[in-house]
Each structure stands twice: as C-alpha cells, then as structure tokens.
Amino acid sequence: MLTNRSKQVVKREMSLAEKLYLPAIFSGMAITFKHMFKKPATVKYPEEKREMAPIYRGHHVLKRDNAGAERCTACGLCAVACPAEAITMDAAERKPGEELLYREEKYAAKYEINMLRCIFCGLCEEACPKEAIFLTDTIVNPEYARAGFIYGKDKLVERMDARIDVSKRQTADVAMFKMGESAAKHNQLYNPKGEQ
Amino acid sequence: MVTYILIKFVLVLFVFLLALTVAAYSTYGERKVSALMQDRIGPDRAGPYGLLQPLADGIKMFTKEELIPTNSSKYLFVLGPSIAMLTALMAGVVIPWAGPIEAFGQQLTFQVSDINIGILYIFSVVSIGVYGIMIGGWASNNKYSLLGALRASSQMISYEIAMGLAIVALVMKSGTLSLGEIVTQQQGDWINVVYQPLGFLIFLICAFAETNRAPFDLPECETELIGGYHTEYSSMKLGLFLFAEYINMFVSSAVISALYFGGYNLPFQAALGLEGAWLAVLQFGFFFLKIVFFIFLFMWVRWTIPRFRYDQLLHLGWKILLPLAILNIIITGLVMWANGSLA
Numbered sequence: 246m247l248t249n250r251s252k253q254v255v256k257r258e259m260s261l262a263e264k265l266y267l268p269a270i271f272s273g274m275a276i277t278f279k280h281m282f283k284k285p286a287t288v289k290y291p292e293e294k295r296e297m298a299p300i301y302r303g304h305h306v307l308k309r310d311n312a313g314a315e316r317c318t319a320c321g322l323c324a325v326a327c328p329a330e331a332i333t334m335d336a337a338e339r340k341p342g343e344e345l346l347y348r349e350e351k352y353a354a355k356y357e358i359n360m361l362r363c364i365f366c367g368l369c370e371e372a373c374p375k376e377a378i379f380l381t382d383t384i385v386n387p388e389y390a391r392a393g394f395i396y397g398k399d400k401l402v403e404r405m406d407a408r409i410d411v412s413k414r415q416t417a418d419v420a421m422f423k424m425g426e427s428a429a430k431h432n433q434l435y436n437p438k439g440e441q
Numbered sequence: 442m443v444t445y446i447l448i449k450f451v452l453v454l455f456v457f458l459l460a461l462t463v464a465a466y467s468t469y470g471e472r473k474v475s476a477l478m479q480d481r482i483g484p485d486r487a488g489p490y491g492l493l494q495p496l497a498d499g500i501k502m503f504t505k506e507e508l509i510p511t512n513s514s515k516y517l518f519v520l521g522p523s524i525a526m527l528t529a530l531m532a533g534v535v536i537p538w539a540g541p542i543e544a545f546g547q548q549l550t551f552q553v554s555d556i557n558i559g560i561l562y563i564f565s566v567v568s569i570g571v572y573g574i575m576i577g578g579w580a581s582n583n584k585y586s587l588l589g590a591l592r593a594s595s596q597m598i599s600y601e602i603a604m605g606l607a608i609v610a611l612v613m614k615s616g617t618l619s620l621g622e623i624v625t626q627q628q629g630d631w632i633n634v635v636y637q638p639l640g641f642l643i644f645l646i647c648a649f650a651e652t653n654r655a656p657f658d659l660p661e662c663e664t665e666l667i668g669g670y671h672t673e674y675s676s677m678k679l680g681l682f683l684f685a686e687y688i689n690m691f692v693s694s695a696v697i698s699a700l701y702f703g704g705y706n707l708p709f710q711a712a713l714g715l716e717g718a719w720l721a722v723l724q725f726g727f728f729f730l731k732i733v734f735f736i737f738l739f740m741w742v743r744w745t746i747p748r749f750r751y752d753q754l755l756h757l758g759w760k761i762l763l764p765l766a767i768l769n770i771i772i773t774g775l776v777m778w779a780n781g782s783l784a
C-alpha cells in the first residue's frame with residue numbers, strides 16, 4: 246500500500262474479446278510500432294563515450310607538482326590503508342641534482358599496484374598525506390596476461406605533456422580537511438600560490 | 442523450344458537469386474526491426490547503415506569451424522540442412538511474379554510453372570521441409586535436438602491441417618487450385634481477403650507456425666532447448682537452417698499476398714492504361730511491396746508476442762483453429778449456395 250499501485254486481483258472468466266486475444270495482440274503491436282520512432286538509447290561506444298560521474302574511481306595516477314617533480318615520498322601509508330593489499334613500493338633517497346625529479350628527500354624507486362587485486366575503493370587516496378595518489382576516470386585496459394595488470398611507475402606516474410585533472414576528486418575543502426590546520430600553515434609557508 | 446527453355450532457365454535463376462537476396466536482407470531487416478522496436482540502433486558497422494551485414498554474416502558462417510558430433514549419423518546430419526534449404530527454395534516456382542507480356546514472338550508468363558495444382562504443390566513441398574528439421578534433430582544424437590525436432594514435427598502436422606482447411610474455403614470460392622488463375626481472378630475485382638477474412642486470419646496464424654516463427658518458435662526455443670533442432674549444428678550447416686527459415690518466410694509472404702491480397706494486381710489497373718513491359722515491372726514492384734510488408738509483419742509479431750507454451754500451442758491448433766476453419770468452410774458453402782454459384 247506504500248506505493249498506492251497495488252491492484253486487487255479478480256479471478257473471473259475472460260470476456261469473449263479477451264479470449265480472442267487478438268485485441269490484446271493488436272494493442273501490443275501498436276506499442277512496439279510506436280517504439281520504432283523513438284530515439285534509440287544507444288551510446289555508440291568507441292566514438293561516443295558516456296560521461297563518467299565526477300567521483301568515478303578508475304585507475305590511479307601518481308601526481309607531479311607543477312614543476313614536474315613527483316610528489317610521492319614512499320611513506321607507505323597507501324599500502325597500509327589498502328584493504329586488498331594491492332600496493333607495494335621501494336623507497337630510495339634523493340641524490341643531489343635530482344630536486345627537479347622528486348619533491349622531497351625520499352621518493353618511491355618502485356611503485357606497483359596490482360590492478361587485479363585493487364578494488365578501487367579510494368582508501369589510498371584518502372590516506373595519502375602528500376596528495377600524490379588519485380583515482381582517475383580512466384578504465385583499466387584489458388590484458389591477455391596477468392603480468393600486464395601489475396602497473397609500475399611507467400603507467401602510474403603522471404606525464405607532464407598529458408596532465409590529468411583531479412580537481413573533481415580533490416576539492417579545496419577536501420584538501421584542507423586532509424591537511425589539517427598545521428599542514429595548511431606549512432603549505433602557506435612553502436607553497437603560497439597553492440600549487441598542486 | 443530453345444527460347445522457352447532459356448526463358449524458363451532465366452526465370453528460375455531470377456527466382457533463386459531473388460529468394461536468396463531477400464532472405465539475406467531479411468536477416469538484416471530482422472535485426473534492424475528488432476533493434477528499432479527495442480529503442481536500439483541495430484547493425485550499423487558493416488557498410489553504410491550496416492547494409493553489408495548479411496555479407497559479413499555469410500563470410501563468418503563459411504569460415505567457422507565445422508563440427509560433426511562423433512555419435513551422430515553423419516550422412517543424415519548433412520542431409521538435414523540440405524533438405525531444409527532445398528524445399529524452401531523449391532516452393533517459389535509456382536508463384537506468379539507479374540502479369541503475362543508479349544515478347545520474343547510468344548506469351549511470356551513470369552511464373553516458372555503454372556501447374557494446375559499449384560497450392561497443393563506448395564503444401565507438399567513445405568511439408569517435406571519438416572523432414573529437414575526432423576532428420577537434422579534426430580541425427581544430432583542430442584536430447585535437445587530431438588525434443589526440438591519432435592516439437593517441430595507435431596507442430597507442423599497440427600497446423601498444416603488448419604491451414605489446408607482454410608485454403609479449402611478459398612479454393613471453393615475460386616474454383617481452382619492454380620495460383621496463377623487465383624491471382625487473375627482477383628484482377629479488377631475485390632481481393633480475396635474481403636471474401637475470406639476468417640480464412641486469411643487462420644492461414645496467417647498457420648503460416649507463422651509453419652515457418653517456425655515466434656510466437657510459434659518452439660522447435661528452436663532458445664530458453665528451453667538451447668537451439669532446438671540446430672543445437673549441434675555449426676558453420677554453414679547452421680547457416681542453411683537459419684537461411685531456410687527466412688526463405689520460408691519470403692515464400693509464405695508471397696503466397697499470402699498471392700492468395701489473399703491480389704498478388705501482382707495493381708489497384709485500378711484498368712484505369713491506369715498501362716501495357717506491356719512497364720505494366721509487368723509495376724506489377725512486380727507492387728507484388729514485392731506486399732511481400733516486404735508481410736515479411737515485416739512476421740518480424741513485427743515476433744518482437745511483440747512472447748512464445749506459446751507447448752500445450753497452449755496444440756490447444757490453439759486443434760481446438761480453436763481447426764473448428765474455426767471448418768466453420769469457415771460451412772459459411773462459405775452456405776453463402777455460395779445462397780448466391781446460386783454452386784455448380
């Protein structure tokens with residue numbers, strides 16, 4: 246009764262018109278005929294792509310800052326947060342002269358996500374204190390072998406000539422909330438322009 | 442005599458190619474119509490508007506791996522689809538495609554053979570078509586195939602009776618079994634469906650059942666029997682079965698339009714004042730239009746009505762259509778008696 250659409254079922258003999266079935270068949274055919282002139286609901290996929298939801302969680306990106314340095318410091322919080330244990334990494338120390346490549350003194354020499362294990366929950370993104378890892382609206386490509394699904398830094402790190410916009414996932418509010426007040430102050434000191 | 446044979450040969454070739462082309466494009470039409478009725482687009486990748494789709498399907502069918510089950514009887518397994526295809530193509534020869542014209546010093550009829558038992562010929566050839574399905578289903582040595590074949594045979598036998606009786610009333614009215622003459626009789630007169638509406642309805646329903654089309658497609662019945670009689674078939678042998686169904690559809694559309702809708706006759710043909718070849722071309726075009734409409738009707742019904750349950754199918758055939766067909770004969774006889782047209 247919640248929807249007010251329930252109908253009392255009446256069991257009675259069918260009238261002659263109902264027994265003939267033909268009127269019902271004709272009305273059914275009228276419905277299908279009408280549908281022939283309706284706009285098809287098809288999205289012609291490879292040429293035409295349905296827009297992803299702004300918070301869609303596809304495969305990951307390791308962001309660089311505006312100068313092109315990798316933001317990841319290989320702290321391992323994402324790997325700890327990951328419920329599927331899909332992330333592994335090896336840390337290394339930044340050598341003099343590599344300041345343009347890595348933003349901080351420590352960086353990830355190896356960073357791998359097993360896309361077959363990953364459940365695309367986004368907890369790594371939530372755990373990351375450096376705003377380095379984000380889930381994008383890109384779908385993980387199909388592969389013939391399992392090995393191809395283990396994405397290394399070659400596939401994960403953002404390319405400077407094809408930057409990925411993550412502003413939909415990282416709004417200013419979220420960033421502030423994650424950073425906390427002290428981090429915000431720190432940010433103001435070292436990054437007053439608010440670069441990503 | 443040589444000209445006669447040559448003309449007939451060209452005509453046979455024409456009917457053969459026409460049946461194949463129409464059947465090939467019926468598969469395209471089927472997919473397109475079903476897509477449009479379900480708010481989809483349908484095949485549109487092969488060629489403009491997907492028009493080369495039948496060609497792509499054909500190539501696919503020919504290049505697929507051919508499997509013959511180990512425990513099947515191989516000879517019968519190959520014979521099944523061959524019979525289905527052969528009989529489907531044979532039925533087209535008695536259909537008159539256009540009115541006769543004068544050419545090459547003789548009268549040309551666009552009908553391969555106007556045998557005086559044309560309707561009976563179609564019936565017998567179509568009923569042989571069941572053997573294709575039965576033999577194919579039996580030879581597969583598979584329970585689903587056998588069930589499909591059993592269903593096909595009992596369904597076709599049941600509906601052939603009602604179909605035959607529906608035709609009897611028409612034959613009583615026309616006084617001939619020749620298709621050519623039945624079409625000529627409708628020239629400048631009301632078409633037969635006006636005199637035989639009930640007979641037409643019964644014939645149409647039976648035609649759906651005879652061609653194994655939905656709502657009577659129980660022999661293949663994907664949901665229960667996987668593929669019915671063609672479960673074990675692959676490659677072009679499957680293609681022949683599927684193709685035979687579409688050719689049957691084409692032939693029954695042609696027969697329905699010839700028997701009940703005036704065949705190649707144009708409305709107000711006498712008033713048009715056309716003669717000779719142009720008239721024949723126009724007549725053929727109009728006849729073809731009717732056939733296309735009926736093929737569309739076949740598809741339209743398929744994508745509207747769900748499949749019958751098996752007992753409902755036999756109930757409809759034996760307890761509803763058969764008495765109705767007999768009633769139709771009685772009414773036709775009474776009307777003819779009242780008119781004084783009983784010889």
